[in-house]
Amino acid sequence: MMQRFFFEISYNGTPYFGWQVQPKQVSVQETLENALTKLNSKQHVKVVGCGRTDTGVHAHHYIFHADLPQHFKDVEQLKYKLNKMLPPSIAIHNIFPVKDEAHARFGATNRTYRYFIRQEKNPFEVQTSTYFPKELDLEAMNKGAQYLLGRKDFTSLSKLHTDVKTNICDVRKAHWFRQENGMLVFEISADRFLRNMVRATVGTLLDVGLGKIKASDIPAILEAKDRGEAKISAPADGLYLWKIEYDWEQIKL
CATH class of the missing domain: 3.30.70.580 (Pseudouridine synthase I, catalytic domain, N-terminal subdomain)
Structure with a gap:
């Protein structure tokens, strides 16, 4: 049994x-x-x-x-x-x-990822966050993040040649905030995520923060359905699968 x-x-x-x-x-x-x-x-x-x-x-x-x-x-x-x-x-x-x-x-109903960026050099956080010392426009990055919300095709922010049937995801939350210790955090929640989607999203929003692209460019990047339209992916070390949610009443004995 x-x-x-x-x-x-x-x-x-x-x-x-x-x-x-x-x-x-x-x-x-x-x-x-x-x-x-x-x-x-x-x-x-x-x-x-x-x-x-x-x-x-x-x-x-x-x-x-x-x-x-x-x-x-x-x-x-x-x-x-x-x-x-x-x-x-x-x-x-x-x-x-x-x-x-x-x-x-x-059975998962919602998934949340967080990406951690340290802007001060710290040898004790080398493997658990990404060092990015350049000045960033957090307000612009949050404006860009708002264009991600809703049910959309995220082909432009997905790894190429994956085996999924659809690149449609329902993004429910996407925002940047700064912790008391100075760590910059990006949090994003959705029903599902594509391969490399969060890291590609972070890389693209960092370019918004650097002024290389505008927040208002995000819709066109998504509509292109072309990975080449988005920016390079952020490194893996700052990314965490942060929380998985379920309808526990339907699962637990």
Whole structure:
């Protein structure tokens, strides 16, 4: 008898070639599957994530599900064992049983990313934020971000030649703010995201902040449906999958 569990985790993506298993590279998914498989008497355990993160991208809040034999019902013991086995770059925060049809990827109702930029040099934040010391017009960047809101085609801000059926996303929030410690943060929420979409968006809005393009140029960039119209992607180290949301009443037992 198997039981489906949701796992709430976070990870520093620096040591990994992204979330997804891939040949001859270390991934977050493979690392988790190996640990769960060892605990399951070496019977392979497959984990299904809420989405893919690229090489070097971090996750502040990530959900995956796995089907496990019922002898794993002591979730606190399972959490303790996994955290002891996993490297310091991955932390298990919570494990709970869910309905059989609950799905970490397809059940998510909203996804939020944050991108962190430090404008003062800090050797202790080299891998967890992007150093960008140039002066930026935050007001102009927020004006540009407002053009992203709504249900639109984001082909111009997507990696080319991906296997998705549609490039339509419903962006519900997009804004910049500065934290008390001086860190500049971009937050964006949507029902779904395309490959490289957030990093391409950040790169384009940084050019707005530098005065290289205008905030009012954003609609034309989107309407072109051409990746070449947008600017270069921001580096991976400043990007975090920040929060995943579900209709918990439909998922939890």
